[in-house]
Amino acid sequence: MVRRGQIRIFDIVNFLLLAFVAFASLFPFIHMASVALSSPEYVVRNVVGLWPRGFQWDAVSAALGDKRLWIGYRNTLLYLVLGSCISMTLTIMGAYALSRKSLIFGKAVMMIIVFTIMFNGGMIPFYLVMKSYGLMDTIWAMVLPSAINTYNLIIMRTFFQGLPVEIEESGRIDGLSDFGLLPSIIIPLSKPVLMTVGLFYAVEIWNSFSAALLLLRDPNLFPLQLMIRNLVVVGQSGDVLETAAASGKTVVLESLKYALILLGSLPIIMVYPFIQKHFEQGALIGSVKG
Amino acid sequence: MKPTVFKRLKRDRIYLLLLAPVLLYYILFKYVPMFGIVISFKDYNLFKGVWASEWVGLKYYEWFLRNPDAWNIIRNTLLLGLYRFLFLYPTPIMLAVLFYLMRWKRYRRLVQTVSYMPFFMSQVVISSILIMLLSPSTGWINQMIKWAGFEPIYFLQKAEWFRTIYIASDIWQQVGFSTIIYLAALAAIDPQLYEAARMDGAGRWKQTLHVTLPGIVPAMVIVFILQLGGILELSFDKAFLLGNVATLETSDIISTYVYRTGIIGGSYSYASAIDLSMAVISLLLIYTANRVSRKVGETSLW
Numbered sequence: 001m002v003r004r005g006q007i008r009i010f011d012i013v014n015f016l017l018l019a020f021v022a023f024a025s026l027f028p029f030i031h032m033a034s035v036a037l038s039s040p041e042y043v044v045r046n047v048v049g050l051w052p053r054g055f056q057w058d059a060v061s062a063a064l065g066d067k068r069l070w071i072g073y074r075n076t077l078l079y080l081v082l083g084s085c086i087s088m089t090l091t092i093m094g095a096y097a098l099s100r101k102s103l104i105f106g107k108a109v110m111m112i113i114v115f116t117i118m119f120n121g122g123m124i125p126f127y128l129v130m131k132s133y134g135l136m137d138t139i140w141a142m143v144l145p146s147a148i149n150t151y152n153l154i155i156m157r158t159f160f161q162g163l164p165v166e167i168e169e170s171g172r173i174d175g176l177s178d179f180g181l182l183p184s185i186i187i188p189l190s191k192p193v194l195m196t197v198g199l200f201y202a203v204e205i206w207n208s209f210s211a212a213l214l215l216l217r218d219p220n221l222f223p224l225q226l227m228i229r230n231l232v233v234v235g236q237s238g239d240v241l242e243t244a245a246a247s248g249k250t251v252v253l254e255s256l257k258y259a260l261i262l263l264g265s266l267p268i269i270m271v272y273p274f275i276q277k278h279f280e281q282g283a284l285i286g287s288v289k290g
Numbered sequence: 291m292k293p294t295v296f297k298r299l300k301r302d303r304i305y306l307l308l309l310a311p312v313l314l315y316y317i318l319f320k321y322v323p324m325f326g327i328v329i330s331f332k333d334y335n336l337f338k339g340v341w342a343s344e345w346v347g348l349k350y351y352e353w354f355l356r357n358p359d360a361w362n363i364i365r366n367t368l369l370l371g372l373y374r375f376l377f378l379y380p381t382p383i384m385l386a387v388l389f390y391l392m393r394w395k396r397y398r399r400l401v402q403t404v405s406y407m408p409f410f411m412s413q414v415v416i417s418s419i420l421i422m423l424l425s426p427s428t429g430w431i432n433q434m435i436k437w438a439g440f441e442p443i444y445f446l447q448k449a450e451w452f453r454t455i456y457i458a459s460d461i462w463q464q465v466g467f468s469t470i471i472y473l474a475a476l477a478a479i480d481p482q483l484y485e486a487a488r489m490d491g492a493g494r495w496k497q498t499l500h501v502t503l504p505g506i507v508p509a510m511v512i513v514f515i516l517q518l519g520g521i522l523e524l525s526f527d528k529a530f531l532l533g534n535v536a537t538l539e540t541s542d543i544i545s546t547y548v549y550r551t552g553i554i555g556g557s558y559s560y561a562s563a564i565d566l567s568m569a570v571i572s573l574l575l576i577y578t579a580n581r582v583s584r585k586v587g588e589t590s591l592w
Contacts, residue, residue, distance in 0.1 A: 007393075010494065014388055018401045021385065025405045025466060028419045031430055046433050094312035097305040104298040109309065116320040118576045122565030123526075123545065124552045125326025128340055133318070145319050148312065178304040207412030209527050214553065225414040232418040233531055254428045257418070265415045272410065276403055279410070283470045 036060055036259040040252045059255035062244035063263055072227035083143035083205045090148050091156055096182055099160035117150050127214050141215035152197045155285050159193035196282035199275050228264040232257050330563035350563035367543040371521040374457050379517055381465045386472035405466025417531035420459055449539040472506050479505040512583055519579025522572040544568045
């Protein structure tokens with residue numbers, strides 16, 4: 001609570017501190033885009049800071065010319081659509097059933113589920129068991145093992161529990177069964193939580209990296225993040241550079257790498273302003289768990 | 291009278307039906323791997339599989355404790371977790387108070403929105419950007435260092451820099467988003483308390499000290515306890531992406547060591563023995579933290 005009044009030194013200091021926070025949060029992304037869109041002469045001289053110099057698309061188009069990036073995009077999109085559908089279906093089913101306070105064995109099931117937050121078998125048993133299920137090198141490796149996120153399940157269950165009982169009762173009077181209530185009453189009333197949890201799943205799948213590292217060997221199945229890591233961190237981007245040079249483009253490695261990272265994060269950067277408030281909502285429901 | 295089990299089963303059959311695939315998921319993907327840890331007590335044989343391999347008792351645990359690398363890895367994991375906690379705990383509280391005291395609401399919203407963004411970027415993107423920014427020859431940070439007249443620093447090749455980079459970038463990624471819980475607590479403070487404090491002659495500073503801060507103490511306690519419980523939950527992705535052979539001395543933590551010796555090296559039983567030891571410590575930490583938070587904060591994770 002700040003009362004209207006004169007501006008004090010603190011307000012100015014606070015303004016500057018927050019300006020620094022905003023700058024620090026954005027600078028790496030802006031710098032990345034600037035270098036990716038600058039011409040080689042400026043990049044080589046290291047004079048690109050906050051805005052592109054000698055604006056050109058060559059690095060981005062060279063990156064876009066690499067087939068691996070497109071395979072990555074295609075795979076990530078496939079995993080995103082398939083994974084989100086499976087995750088949402090399972091989470092809604094589980095959360096709806098567990099939101100019944102009188103459900104038989106409900107408490108026991110909840111304990112079984114929550115225990116998995118605290119303890120897991122670790123990487124090696126996970127890897128061996130997934131292998132024995134035949135998930136190695138299949139698209140299912142990217143959607144099944146992480147299908148339910150327990151925190152998301154709890155967020156949704158808490159929301160369902162908070163829905164007014166009266167509405168449900170009126171649905172029953174209109175002749176709906178337990179099962180019929182879900183699509184015709186519960187889901188339409190739960191749009192905010194469905195949106196939030198759906199976004200959490202989508203971002204999680206878009207960003208997931210270690211599952212692919214563990215379970216995929218076939219480069220044709222690699223998601224975008226693994227491709228970016230191989231191209232940028234491991235340094236396989238050299239051959240993209242050679243292909244670009246052969247086609248008469250002058251690109252420097254630094255621009256190319258930034259262009260690859262940019263393309264790997266662009267979808268999230270673009271949708272971020274529209275979905276940001278849902279994340280806030282989700283974090284708030286998530287932080288008060290029943 | 292309470293209905294019998296059979297009647298309740300019949301009454302809840304639709305819900306149990308909905309729950310069945312969910313339970314199946316937890317069994318197949320969480321509990322079966324959990325029981326798979328028996329391989330740490332066995333000599334894992336690729337052809338016999340997990341269940342038919344020979345029992346060897348605590349052999350691999352002894353191996354680990356005799357391995358001179360072991361203590362280094364345990365120390366790295368504990369120190370990284372501890373430092374991360376020490377720096378990641380107070381920063382969101384400070385930032386939340388700054389947000390709260392910002393009198394230009396639109397500006398505050400803008401900064402808030404922008405500061406959440408790094409949280410939603412993948413560890414691959416974050417690590418890639420860090421590697422680029424820290425590059426000794428072309429990275430922007432070393433440009434600034436050279437510009438200021440100093441020698442460039444080979445940040446990612448020097449073991450002594452790893453923890454600083456890991457923790458500083460973690461703060462950068464998470465501080466904004468972590469303010470949300472404190473902002474919710476701050477928004478719930480009764481304005482009348484400020485009114486009363488002003489009547490008593492409290493200035494802005496005194497009001498912050500005696501009304502604002504006490505208002506978020508419950509949130510601070512809960513976050514403190516929960517983060518203390520999760521102290522060993524370090525990101526494999528980030529340590530794996532940022533660490534390299536040159537920095538193993540500080541960058542090798544349990545999860546990267548398990549990946550290297552187990553998945554890459556093929557010593558499945560040995561690697562899972564190490565993983566299990568750490569998971570047990572972690573479980574104890576989380577369990578204790580939750581018990582305490584239930585007592586102190588009257589709320590808990592579950």
